[in-house]
Amino acid sequence: MATSQTSPPLTQEGLNHECQELVSSLPREDGWRYSPLYQYQTVWYSQMALLGMIERQRHFKAHDTDILLATTPKSGTTWLKALAFAIVNRTHYPYPQHPLLTSNPHKLVPFFEVDNYPNNQNSDPDSICSPALFCTHVPYIALPQSIKDSDCKVVYLCRNPKDVFISLWHFMNKRKTETQSLISLEKALDLFCAGISPFGPFWDHVLGYWKASLESPQKVMFLKYEDLKKEPIVLLKRLAEFLGCTFTLKEDKDGVIHDILRLCSFENLSNLEVNKVGKFQHRLQHLDGLEHRLFFRRGEVGDSSNYLTTRMIERLDQITEQKFQGYDLRF
Numbered sequence: 001m002a003t004s005q006t007s008p009p010l011t012q013e014g015l016n017h018e019c020q021e022l023v024s025s026l027p028r029e030d031g032w033r034y035s036p037l038y039q040y041q042t043v044w045y046s047q048m049a050l051l052g053m054i055e056r057q058r059h060f061k062a063h064d065t066d067i068l069l070a071t072t073p074k075s076g077t078t079w080l081k082a083l084a085f086a087i088v089n090r091t092h093y094p095y096p097q098h099p100l101l102t103s104n105p106h107k108l109v110p111f112f113e114v115d116n117y118p119n120n121q122n123s124d125p126d127s128i129c130s131p132a133l134f135c136t137h138v139p140y141i142a143l144p145q146s147i148k149d150s151d152c153k154v155v156y157l158c159r160n161p162k163d164v165f166i167s168l169w170h171f172m173n174k175r176k177t178e179t180q181s182l183i184s185l186e187k188a189l190d191l192f193c194a195g196i197s198p199f200g201p202f203w204d205h206v207l208g209y210w211k212a213s214l215e216s217p218q219k220v221m222f223l224k225y226e227d228l229k230k231e232p233i234v235l236l237k238r239l240a241e242f243l244g245c246t247f248t249l250k251e252d253k254d255g256v257i258h259d260i261l262r263l264c265s266f267e268n269l270s271n272l273e274v275n276k277v278g279k280f281q282h283r284l285q286h287l288d289g290l291e292h293r294l295f296f297r298r299g300e301v302g303d304s305s306n307y308l309t310t311r312m313i314e315r316l317d318q319i320t321e322q323k324f325q326g327y328d329l330r331f
Contacts, residue, residue, distance in 0.1 A: 033173075044198065066131060068134060068152060074164050074167035076299075101272060104274055109134060160302075163303055166304040266299040
């Protein structure tokens with residue numbers, strides 16, 4: 001079970017002098033409009049994600065039973081959270097009372113770099129049920145050392161960079177304030193290709209977890225969004241086995257896997273009342289009031305072809321080929 005020191009809300013007023021000096025000294029990029037990004041140790045973070053990540057690096061103590069879900073933004077994070085939560089907790093909740101029917105997946109599986117622990121932000125972390133299930137957008141190189149040194153499981157889900165980019169472009173434009181203009185597709189592409197995106201560069205993020213999965217396959221499971229879409233039953237079985245909660249023959253016969261896939265499907269989750277009209281109530285100002293529906297756009301493979309020109313596709317494909325050359329990693 002994971003533990004972390006209790007910390008006060010991360011607000012501008014609450015920043016200590018050390019953090020203020022650090023943020024003010026870092027390269028800054030405002031091109032994504034909604035929230036400035038700061039480059040720290042080659043990675044681009046929002047201010048709150050950066051400060052939360054540093055706090056976790058200093059104090060987070062992972063336990064061998066922890067489960068960490070990792071993604072770049074807009075790579076299927078919401079879906080992975082729902083699937084993992086349903087798998088790990090499948091014996092705890094009868095379907096009519098399943099938490100996913102009334103709670104957004106991001107509330108059930110917190111981001112460890114910015115979220116407090118679920119249910120009670122002032123509770124003792126040692127009282128949380130084991131295994132602790134949490135998520136991160138932080139690159140592998142920036143994870144707390146206790147995560148790397150422990151036997152906790154890490155599940156990484158990646159997605160074709162073209163679809164990630166388009167999903168990110170839509171998401172950031174929907175989050176802009178009334179006084180901000182939309183970011184053009186061309187400007188966003190220039191930033192993304194330069195590696196300037198939340199928790200980017202994208203390609204470095206993917207490679208970090210890919211290498212870790214090759215070095216420690218018993219600890220890091222590497223999944224592709226496209227494969228999960230194509231063979232969901234096969235990969236769900238593999239995921240459950242990796243997490244130490246293999247589906248039994250009886251569960252297989254009773255259709256438990258199919259039930260989980262239906263529960264966590266884009267169609268089902270996106271049409272639930274909580275995900276159509278619900279909003280986040282969050283201690284972080286830039287997340288507070290964020291509508292749940294923004295996390296459900298289309299969820300399709302190849303949607304980027306509806307927006308990118310031939311030249312844009314060639315540009316992204318060329319960068320991907322160059323970055324992944326020699327690593328046997330393809331989309």
